[in-house]
Amino acid sequence: xxxxxxxxxxxxxxxxxxxxxxxxxxxxxxxxxxxxxxxxxxxxxxxxxxxxxxxxxxxxxxxxxxxxxxxxxxxxxxxxxxxxxxxxxxxxxxxxxxxxxxxxxxxxxxx
Amino acid sequence: xxxxxxxxxxxxxxxxxxxxxxxxxxxxxxxxxxxxxxxxxxxxxxxxxxxxxxxxxxxxxxxxxxxxxxxxxxxxxxxxxxxxxxxxxxxxxxxxxxxxxxxxxxxxxxxxxx
Numbered sequence: 001x002x003x004x005x006x007x008x009x010x011x012x013x014x015x016x017x018x019x020x021x022x023x024x025x026x027x028x029x030x031x032x033x034x035x036x037x038x039x040x041x042x043x044x045x046x047x048x049x050x051x052x053x054x055x056x057x058x059x060x061x062x063x064x065x066x067x068x069x070x071x072x073x074x075x076x077x078x079x080x081x082x083x084x085x086x087x088x089x090x091x092x093x094x095x096x097x098x099x100x101x102x103x104x105x106x107x108x109x110x111x
Numbered sequence: 112x113x114x115x116x117x118x119x120x121x122x123x124x125x126x127x128x129x130x131x132x133x134x135x136x137x138x139x140x141x142x143x144x145x146x147x148x149x150x151x152x153x154x155x156x157x158x159x160x161x162x163x164x165x166x167x168x169x170x171x172x173x174x175x176x177x178x179x180x181x182x183x184x185x186x187x188x189x190x191x192x193x194x195x196x197x198x199x200x201x202x203x204x205x206x207x208x209x210x211x212x213x214x215x216x217x218x219x220x221x222x223x224x225x
Contacts, residue, residue: 041216098167103153
């Protein structure tokens, strides 16, 4: 049931864009995105609910395609502060309370 | 500061021992979640409590147990510890009974089993 994230790691230069994908084999009720910096706790970025709703956070946005059971996180004009590991969390429809995270995508932004 | 407090921050113990990790959720939050984070597995969901009752269960071993007390703090008990239990254990809290909103994570308890 664990969602699959790709890529596992990505290295960017400041100002470059990146896309992180999250897919599930199960029908999804919602998708959650978190960022964890090294040695710190995960921090919430956004939630996407079924219905194709797209939400943004500064220059970070995401989409959710419930038919394909996929979500993508878009990082535009990356900044050094974007470095960290990004986790998508999926809530399987009907299993309220059970948020399953993928293994994470490590993003490194270089100057 | 997320408002979620976890103690202890670091714990070193031996195989076969038992430890208790404690979590105080944000003021007003009714749900507490426990996650285990190891290098190769990401964030593994263990268990969730909502207002004192178990709400959802994940990949929690039988050697592990948890509870949420009337004051809403939660404890995760790990017994008969093995080397593979070494990990960072996160507690998170939220207001609602399901993850329909933001989860606030504590700073974690790093457990090392020698």
